[in-house]
Amino acid sequence: MNASGIIVVNTETVPGKTITETLGVVTGSTVRAKNVFKDIGAGLKNVVGGELKAYTELLGESRDEALQRMVAEAQARGGNAVVNVRFATSAVTAGAAELFAYGTAVKLE
Amino acid sequence: MAIEELISIIGVVFFIVPILLIIIAGIIGGKIMKLMQKKLTEREQEIIQKYGKDTLSNLSMTAKREVSETGIVMASLVVGPNYWQQFVSKIQSLFGGTLNYYDQVIALGRNEAMQRLREAADTAGWDEVVNVRLETSKLTPMVSKESSKAMELFAYGTGIRYS
Numbered sequence: 001m002n003a004s005g006i007i008v009v010n011t012e013t014v015p016g017k018t019i020t021e022t023l024g025v026v027t028g029s030t031v032r033a034k035n036v037f038k039d040i041g042a043g044l045k046n047v048v049g050g051e052l053k054a055y056t057e058l059l060g061e062s063r064d065e066a067l068q069r070m071v072a073e074a075q076a077r078g079g080n081a082v083v084n085v086r087f088a089t090s091a092v093t094a095g096a097a098e099l100f101a102y103g104t105a106v107k108l109e
Numbered sequence: 110m111a112i113e114e115l116i117s118i119i120g121v122v123f124f125i126v127p128i129l130l131i132i133i134a135g136i137i138g139g140k141i142m143k144l145m146q147k148k149l150t151e152r153e154q155e156i157i158q159k160y161g162k163d164t165l166s167n168l169s170m171t172a173k174r175e176v177s178e179t180g181i182v183m184a185s186l187v188v189g190p191n192y193w194q195q196f197v198s199k200i201q202s203l204f205g206g207t208l209n210y211y212d213q214v215i216a217l218g219r220n221e222a223m224q225r226l227r228e229a230a231d232t233a234g235w236d237e238v239v240n241v242r243l244e245t246s247k248l249t250p251m252v253s254k255e256s257s258k259a260m261e262l263f264a265y266g267t268g269i270r271y272s
Contacts, residue, residue: 008181009267011169011240016176042259047130049138049191049214050145051221052259055248056187059261063183085181087265089246097248 006071007081007108014081014108023077023105028069032062033096062099063087070101079105131192138191142217149221156227160236164227165266167241177272182238182265184225187248188218189259215260219243222262235268242266 038054085103194210230238244263
């Protein structure tokens with residue numbers, strides 16, 4: 001459970017609770033790019049390999065934002081949970097990534 | 110005369126620098142991977158000792174016990190093979206077959222992502238993580254013209270707290 005009080009799970013049902021109504025698919029997405037200096041830094045790190053922390057951070061932040069947008073949509077529809085959440089990532093253009101989250105907004109009793 | 114010398118120096122530098130980078134990557138990169146692997150094994154042991162089992166599962170529900178709370182858990186990281194690994198893999202791909210280095214990098218990255226998921230669940234106070242999904246995606250940084258070798262390994266699941 002997050003700050004808004006909406007339960008987000010990626011299972012089909014919320015364990016221990018009953019779904020009374022489904023409110024349709026809710027989505028949230030964000031396209032983000034890191035600045036060019038961090039790109040160069042990551043490029044240099046790529047010489048020796050290992051984790052590229054700048055990108056890990058970028059994608060983590062963006063995914064949180066996508067999830068928040070999805071939750072906001074569910075809230076606007078009057079749901080109090082989002083079930084069966086899935087994530088997708090796509091590289092839309094050089095230097096940017098789209099993070100996408102979707103799920104079904106539901107009402108729990 | 111001076112200009113010709115300059116051009117030849119630049120030519121030599123452009124020839125030597127990539128080779129140097131590949132050699133440096135071969136020496137340092139191998140150590141970095143070994144260090145990552147060592148730390149990862151230690152952390153995995155810590156979690157197993159704390160809970161007595163692996164906390165992740167990709168079943169939709171495990172034990173039939175009373176659940177008090179649920180919520181989503183996510184963890185990810187971006188890894189890339191180093192220049193030496195890329196160089197060797199490029200040659201290997203001419204002949205086909207297994208690209209050992211890519212195998213190793215992806216396997217290490219995925220295990221690290223799963224370990225981060227276990228740790229994220231541990232910090233959030235979940236007893237178990239069910240319905241775990243793993244995803245891999247490619248990244249394209251702005252600076253490199255050819256397709257990037259960096260990939261993101263992402264793990265997510267539903268955290269469960271038993272009452």
